[in-house]
Amino acid sequence: MKRIMIDAAKCDGCKSCSIACMQAHRKDEGSVYTLDLTDIANESRNYIYKNPDGSYTPVFCRHCDQPECVMSCMSGALTKDEKTGHVQYDEKKCGSCFMCVMNCPYGVLKPDDSTNMKVIKCDFCIEKGEEPSCVKACPKQAIWVEEV
Template sequence: MKRIIIDREKCDGCLNCNIACISAHQEGSNFYTVDLQDPDAQARNFIKYDPQKGYLPLFCRHCDQAECVLSCISGALEKDPLTGHVQYDENKCAACYMCVMNCPYGVLKPDNKSRTKLIKCDFCDDKPDDPSCVKACPKKAIAVKEVSL
């Protein structure tokens, strides 16, 4: 399956991946028009800074044995047998957030505005080419690679 591989040494914390993710999920927006004040403007990835180790960009793994899928009470989170990615169906979701609790890497989060849905990486599977975050990274700190599990 395709996965976003991280090279933390190359990350300079510019947050382009963040903005690109928000924009990709804000219909009709681009890097210049994206509304970051919109309560729905939540990125599916994040970058943490550590004074010793520098920047660390973190992205959903679409885990092989995905804890979020195993914790889902509604069938909203399912592993796509073809892509291997964990896909999320907002209409099925009951917003119980067991998945948020069970994601071992703290990647998942509830939506800020309504607390009725989940903010989760969809690998931009509805868009051509690579995920928006990868395309936006000027340092090539993140790259899509085919991994065998």
């Protein structure tokens, strides 16, 4: 199983990973240069928090071995793929109860900003069939994919 690993000490807060995630999941076509960062439909599935001491903490979905989000999902919208180990989200099954959001120990999952009816979470860029966009975009290699 592949997981995104983090070395927070290398993160300089540039948010290249967040912008790459927004670009990878945008609805319209275009380059990163035409990405509207003020459009709430363009949401990142990862976060970079600035700590009081000036350091940064990258926060990504861990696709946990025992995912609390999946175990708390009453509608079956969140499932763990036993083959890949990735936690997947089916928007059509979601009942918008947000139990998954409340139970994520990392605080990664959140309701979408535009409708507050679906969950925003990392999909490991599976539809693209390649390494996650956030990992490719990190200039400091503070995040990487590792087989675990």
